[in-house]
Amino acid sequence: MKNILKNTLGNLLLLLIMIALSFIMISAVGSSQSQALSAFFISIFGSVYGLSEVFVRAIPLTLAALGVSVGFRTGFFNIGAEGQIYMGACAATAAGMALPGLPPFLMIPLVLTAAFLAAGGWSLIPGFLKARFGLSEVIMTIMFNYIAINLTGILVRTVLKDPSYALPMSPEIPDAMKFSSLLFPTRLHGGLFLALGAAILVYIILWKTAFGFRLRAVGENPRAAKCTGISVYVHLLAAALISGGLAGLAGAGEVMGLHFKLMDGITPNFGYLAIIIALLGKNHPFWIIISSLGISALHVGSSAMQRQAGVPSSISWIIMGALVLLILAKEQILIRLNERSES
């Protein structure tokens, strides 16, 4: 009971600090508080379009963060979601271009499988190197991010390039693999169900199956897991595959539901945001959805503040960075307080 109280107090304090910080930053640029605030909230809640934009951004963020969380739960520290999103987008585009003329009910599952496997395979390499040889996955996945980003750049300039355009991008994907629009004329698309379905599936796998229990056991204490006969090696590999695969679905969703083609910069740091969302969401699917919506709303709102009140949208990055640092600090301080009261 006392812990819950401390935790709530801590969260309230955090919230107050963040609000104060935002107010200071808004006044420092000489913008009016009320104008900035109303721009922020009206852009999110003021129209169906605004609200739909929050969901549009939250789709890839949720998928990628789910992937990151499966990795974290199993002890695979996947910083590579950014690159895996790119690989998923590449695989989806390539698969679609290789198989034109298939009907949607065959096309969409095929393309999603290709994206899942390509991105999962991409993350399996660092996963294998960690599980088999103990190589640090942190640095390795960062390297793989940059390789994937540049690989995408090469692909859209060579093999996957649309020859009729000068710009480096792929031709438009076949209609059969496009997600249908959910709420015309907004950009909300069927990827929403993909993200929700993935969240439910991740919950069921992690908490309702023996396999998920073993994954979490390996993450909690690999040595104890090994002693009870659970193969740490196999479960790390599985976690790496699922983790990368989910991020790959995020990339596929962006191609199939939003851009309809592959190009440079298809993810504006979504893969890194996903790590923060997994942290904010405590690696739990439900809270990950909530955090994705929150981070997504923060971005939609802050770009409206920039347009309408002249507040630099970079304050959303400051808020996110400061929030994560403060949360890290808070958790550790709480742990220490509890240690002290126990001893």
Next chain:
Amino acid sequence: MSVEIISAAESFLAAAIRMGTPLAIAGLGETYSERCGVLNIGLEGIMLSGAFFSFIAAFLTGSIALGLAAGILGGLLMSMIHAFLSIHLRADQTIAGLALNFLSMGLTSYLFLVVFGRSTQLPECPVVGRIAIPLLSDIPLIGPVLFNQDGFVYFLLFAVAASWFLFYRTDWGLQMHGVGEHPRAADSAGLSVYRTRYFSAAMNGIFGGIAGSYLTLGLLGFFMENLTSGKGYIALVVVILGRRNPMGILLASLLLGSAEALQFRVQTMGSTIPSQVFIMFPYLITVVVMLFSIGKSKDPAALGIPFIRTKRG
């Protein structure tokens, strides 16, 4: 013909050194940190902060020295946030570093807009000049490449030698090694794990700040949003390629600097090879080097693990 080749080689090598210098300085700082067990992914944020504050100070005062001082303070500020969280509060070092990068990117873009507003013309700051070392700079090929550079390059050469001496020839270096390999044993031997790690974090901030300052005060003379654009991550690559040895870091940064200089040459020659092939090069090399290091890994044993003095194990 041979004169042309020599002068082309000179300008290429000189460019390679200038490209490699910020990577080497930042990598050297990260080495201090990693040798005692703190992995700081926030190097990108440290460099960006150094680049921004050095630019602001140099722009406002017109003094390069004050700019450099501000850049160092900017780097220190960021590294101390990471140090406090990861050493004192034992938070996850990777997430703290990642958050630091976000914070730094937001803060520098925000402050830049606050100070300069939204103008189409980039404000400029003074840039350091080259210092030709008498006699040595007259040697063909080597002279113009090594001895007609700016102060940052000379500082790098000095810092590499000094760090090498510190790591391998002093008690303090041994102490850092002990703290990185086995903090509990180091603690039992009466060394302060926290103090050693804080010292290294400070070195990381100072060097990272200088590296960032070099981008603005040495190479570009201006600042823009996300100026470092991943250079901090390449510096992490340099640390691995150089195996946390100052000499190795110097060589690795020269290799990556050459790759970058080559990329510019090839691009200006109008090649049809996508530039991404060259940009990808350092990361591919790192992966290959890491593959070859399997089984003989020299990572500090306590890298990334917080030290809790009152706990066993």
